[in-house]
Amino acid sequence: MTGRQRADRRAGIAFVAPAVVALAALALYPGLWVLWLSLQQRIPIFGISRFVGLEHFAFLVSDPRFWNAARVTVAFTVASVALELALGLIVALALWRQRAGRRVALSLLLLAWALPSVVTAKLFEWLYHPSAGLVNLLLGGRAFNWLGDPALALPALILADVWRTMPFVALLCYARLLTIPPEIYEAARVDGATRVAMLTSITLPLLRAILLVALLFRTLDALRAFDLMYVLTGGGPAGTTETLTVFAYRSLFQTLQLGFGSAISVAIFVVVMAIAAGYLRALRREGLTA
Amino acid sequence: MTTRARRGDLAILILLAVWATPFFWQVRTSFTPDSELLRTTSPLPARPTLAHYQAVVERSVMPRALGNSLAVATITTLVALALGVPAAYGFARLPVPGKGVLLLAIVASTAFPQIATVSPLYLLLRALDLRDTWTALVLANTSFALPLLIWLIAGFIREIPIEVEEAAFLDGAGRLGALGRIVLPLIAPGVASAALLTFLASWNEFLFAFTFTATEASRTVPVALALFPGVFEIPWGDIAAASILASLPPIIIVVGLQRWLVHGLVGGALKE
Numbered sequence: 001m002t003g004r005q006r007a008d009r010r011a012g013i014a015f016v017a018p019a020v021v022a023l024a025a026l027a028l029y030p031g032l033w034v035l036w037l038s039l040q041q042r043i044p045i046f047g048i049s050r051f052v053g054l055e056h057f058a059f060l061v062s063d064p065r066f067w068n069a070a071r072v073t074v075a076f077t078v079a080s081v082a083l084e085l086a087l088g089l090i091v092a093l094a095l096w097r098q099r100a101g102r103r104v105a106l107s108l109l110l111l112a113w114a115l116p117s118v119v120t121a122k123l124f125e126w127l128y129h130p131s132a133g134l135v136n137l138l139l140g141g142r143a144f145n146w147l148g149d150p151a152l153a154l155p156a157l158i159l160a161d162v163w164r165t166m167p168f169v170a171l172l173c174y175a176r177l178l179t180i181p182p183e184i185y186e187a188a189r190v191d192g193a194t195r196v197a198m199l200t201s202i203t204l205p206l207l208r209a210i211l212l213v214a215l216l217f218r219t220l221d222a223l224r225a226f227d228l229m230y231v232l233t234g235g236g237p238a239g240t241t242e243t244l245t246v247f248a249y250r251s252l253f254q255t256l257q258l259g260f261g262s263a264i265s266v267a268i269f270v271v272v273m274a275i276a277a278g279y280l281r282a283l284r285r286e287g288l289t290a
Numbered sequence: 291m292t293t294r295a296r297r298g299d300l301a302i303l304i305l306l307a308v309w310a311t312p313f314f315w316q317v318r319t320s321f322t323p324d325s326e327l328l329r330t331t332s333p334l335p336a337r338p339t340l341a342h343y344q345a346v347v348e349r350s351v352m353p354r355a356l357g358n359s360l361a362v363a364t365i366t367t368l369v370a371l372a373l374g375v376p377a378a379y380g381f382a383r384l385p386v387p388g389k390g391v392l393l394l395a396i397v398a399s400t401a402f403p404q405i406a407t408v409s410p411l412y413l414l415l416r417a418l419d420l421r422d423t424w425t426a427l428v429l430a431n432t433s434f435a436l437p438l439l440i441w442l443i444a445g446f447i448r449e450i451p452i453e454v455e456e457a458a459f460l461d462g463a464g465r466l467g468a469l470g471r472i473v474l475p476l477i478a479p480g481v482a483s484a485a486l487l488t489f490l491a492s493w494n495e496f497l498f499a500f501t502f503t504a505t506e507a508s509r510t511v512p513v514a515l516a517l518f519p520g521v522f523e524i525p526w527g528d529i530a531a532a533s534i535l536a537s538l539p540p541i542i543i544v545v546g547l548q549r550w551l552v553h554g555l556v557g558g559a560l561k562e
Contacts, residue, residue, distance in 0.1 A: 008384050016376070016377045016392070023396065027407065027433045028399070029410070033410035033414075097298065100299045109309070114537075114544040116540065117494065118513075119537055120312075127315065131328065231496075253412075258413075265405050265409065272401055
């Protein structure tokens with residue numbers, strides 16, 4: 001090893017050490033600690049703290065509230081991600097052919113995405129107001145109780161989430177579209193390709209990889225989502241919008257069962273990391289490192 | 291430009307404005323007097339009022355919360371930059387022992403659900419006696435802001451040809467000098483956009499702030515808004531005014547600094 005290489009190695013360690021130490025303390029350590037917590041019975045207000053092994057997980061397997069929350073989480077994730085991807089793709093294609101006013105268009109689009117999700121929750125709470133909300137006004141003065149009716153609350157929640165996050169998908173697709181060289185389309189036009197043929201055999205295949213990236217980001221975010229449902233519906237009515245994250249939070253900080261709540265968190269953790277790993281493998285196959 | 295193209299452009303703008311309606315409706319609500327709120331159906335209030343803003347500014351915790359949010363988001367961004375920029379340079383350019391594993395851990399930690407780390411962080415911050423302080427929120431927010439920032443900035447650094455730096459080394463510059471004088475100016479737009487994203491994420495963060503704060507000494511805007519008090523009925527107009535105030539920094543970032551923001555947002559995802 002030359003002197004220069006040794007110096008670079010020392011510099012490398014010095015450059016990354018502060019960030020690595022910070023992340024070890026603030027992310028890795030809590031990430032491991034939660035596994036340990038999930039194996040304990042911890043109820044601070046009663047001074048209870050003892051090791052119970054896998055008892056919480058054994059309980060969760062037969063807990064109807066857990067399975068209800070799992071179903072709600074899956075329904076929320078599948079519906080909102082599917083709608084976001086479909087709408088986002090359409091909006092990106094529309095923006096792409098936009099000639100004038102692109103800046104204004106992007107600002108209008110990104111507005112919904114940039115707002116704090118608590119603000120989105122407050123916006124939609126008012127829009128869904130049974131007697132004075134804009135949604136019922138636009139439906140001709142109907143009196144749907146969007147957030148109070150067990151059949152309507154989850155669709156209402158999904159709509160709010162789609163509103164908030166569709167712009168992100170649109171932006172990713174739009175940015176990818178801008179990198180496509182226009183010559184490809186000129187060549188296709190010379191060959192007599194129709195607009196539909198150009199869309200299905202040039203544009204969409206080129207968007208495949210970025211759509212997979214968007215699918216990954218959005219799926220993970222939907223599984224981890226908490227703010228919107230906690231503030232908008234609080235998991236109600238009758239648990240119809242109680243996702244795993246809301247169930248975990250309630251157990252942790254409302255009924256103060258740190259061990260049991262951590263066990264639910266660990267379940268979310270495992271599912272999220274498994275999906276992330278699976279997607280990453282799929283992306284590698286696509287020749288993309290994300 | 292043909293009339294048809296112009297009509298198409300206009301149609302897209304109108305559709306996007308319709309998409310933004312929930313926000314504009316909240317703006318309208320924030321200027322509507324209570325007496326009209328539960329009755330009117332017109333697009334604009336008959337007698338617009340500033341009463342809701344006055345109530346929020348003079349008689350609510352929002353001003354304090356705005357100050358807390360501004361401080362926490364700014365400090366988080368500065369801490370993440372101070373730790374993240376050198377680390378990104380190290381990962382992009384220097385031989386670091388265990389680099390592969392460390393980078394994998396950093397990517398993995400961007401996927402960590404906050405709900406999974408909130409209980410250990412709560413116990414950690416309680417043990418350090420940091421509950422209800424800005425420091426607690428800065429530390430907690432750094433846990434999700436730092437990995438993303440390192441990832442984005444390392445990507446920007448890799449785009450710069452190594453030869454640019456070699457010239458500086460011939461002039462006798464060290465690694466730190468090369469980073470400060472050569473690399474940083476070149477990636478300044480990328481760093482700015484990553485910083486804006488960090489600020490935005492910290493401004494909008496709710497779960498940690500809701501859990502680790504207890505009083506208005508450290509409550510941030512999303513928490514203050516979620517807990518907005520109503521005495522007998524829900525003060526929709528005041529809530530609307532408060533949510534518009536809470537939205538101002540994100541709107542400034544999106545509208546005013548769009549180019550930089552978009553650069554950072556898509557930069558990380560488009561690397562092939």
